[in-house]
Amino acid sequence: DAGVIQSPRHEVTEMGQEVTLRCKPISGHNSLFWYRQTMMRGLELLIYFNNNVPIDDSGMPEDRFSAKMPNASFSTLKIQPSEPRDSAVYFCASSQTSGRVMETQYFGPGTRLLVL
Amino acid sequence: QKEVEQNSGPLSVPEGAIASLNCTYSDRGSQSFFWYRQYSGKSPELIMSIYSNGDKEDGRFTAQLNKASQYVSLLIRDSQPSDSATYLCAVNRRQAGTALIFGKGTTLSVSS
Numbered sequence: 001d002a003g004v005i006q007s008p009r010h011e012v013t014e015m016g017q018e019v020t021l022r023c024k025p026i027s028g029h030n031s032l033f034w035y036r037q038t039m040m041r042g043l044e045l046l047i048y049f050n051n052n053v054p055i056d057d058s059g060m061p062e063d064r065f066s067a068k069m070p071n072a073s074f075s076t077l078k079i080q081p082s083e084p085r086d087s088a089v090y091f092c093a094s095s096q097t098s099g100r101v102m103e104t105q106y107f108g109p110g111t112r113l114l115v116l
Numbered sequence: 117q118k119e120v121e122q123n124s125g126p127l128s129v130p131e132g133a134i135a136s137l138n139c140t141y142s143d144r145g146s147q148s149f150f151w152y153r154q155y156s157g158k159s160p161e162l163i164m165s166i167y168s169n170g171d172k173e174d175g176r177f178t179a180q181l182n183k184a185s186q187y188v189s190l191l192i193r194d195s196q197p198s199d200s201a202t203y204l205c206a207v208n209r210r211q212a213g214t215a216l217i218f219g220k221g222t223t224l225s226v227s228s
Contacts, residue, residue, distance in 0.1 A: 033215070042220035043160070043204060056215055091159055104150075105216060107159040 002026075004108035006092050012114045018080040021111045024073055025094030033105060034067055034077050035091040043091070049075065050097060082115045089113070119143060120207050122219035131228045135192040139205030139219055142186065148208040149181055151190045154221065155201045164190060195226045 005024040013019055025032045033048040047057040049069045057067070064083070069075040079086055089112050093105040122139050129135045137151075148167055152160035166172045166179040166188065178191040188207075192199055202221040209215045 035218075043218040045215055045217065048215050104162050104165065107161070110159050 004092055004094050004106055006090075006108035006111050008111060009109060010112045010114075012116065013082055014116050015083055016081045017115075018078065019082045019086075019113060019115075021077040021079075021090050021092075021113070023075045023077070023092030023108060025075070025092070026106055027073070029094035029096050029106075030072070031095045031097040031103075031105075032069060032075050033093040033095075034075070035093065035107075036088045037091060037110075038088045046077070079113075082113075084115045087113055087115050118219075119209070119217045120205055120219040122203075122205050122222045124220060125223040126225050127222055128225045128227065129195050131195060131197060131226055133195050133226075135195045135199065135224055135226070137190040137192075137203050137205075137222050137224065139188045139190075139207075140186055141188070141205075141207045141217075143207065143209065144183075144186065146207045146209070148216075149179070149188045150206040150216065151177075151179060151188075152204040152206060152218075153201045154204060160204055192224075195224075197226050197228045200224055200226045 007022045031050050034046040035043050037043045046059045047067045052069045067077045089110045091110045092108045095103040095105045120141050151164040153163050154160045164177050164179040166181045169181050172179045176193045180189045202223045204221045205219040206216040209217050
């Protein structure tokens, strides 16, 4: 199994530019999660999808952030316009949720975003 | 009150000692509890999960859960330098289905 795949692994951009992060979950997993990690705030859940439907987006910081999951094998997290305070490591994770207790989440390698 | 709290550390132990990592959570309805390990510059990886009160052992790792006290801990026996990492406690957020809330993590340093 290839694991969760994220791209790009590193992104450096200038304030005001649009940033798109991509994620391919593990095949067969039906839940997908986007997290952001910073030293100050730790690992924060931004949004999660179950069966391609957004279930909880309460962690999305503001309207500049949007996420989509058009199919079971692909998701994007977009920041438009980007700001320096968005600099962080963005992780995507996936799991197989069967309706009972929480299944293990498997994390991708992360995207390190630096907004200048 | 933060949903999941951990001491940030660093927790320093000598090689071969027992490392004890602690976590408290605020949502009494939480049912699933996890410990993730994160090496510097890497992604979190699951090392233990626990769902019932009591102890769960896996090799050198023991997870302990006390729902009445809203407390979960991780013991690492015979600590090795390779155990040096940040350990993240995660708890499911009942109101949001299966989402996890993570603590900020405890940094463990094992000296040889």
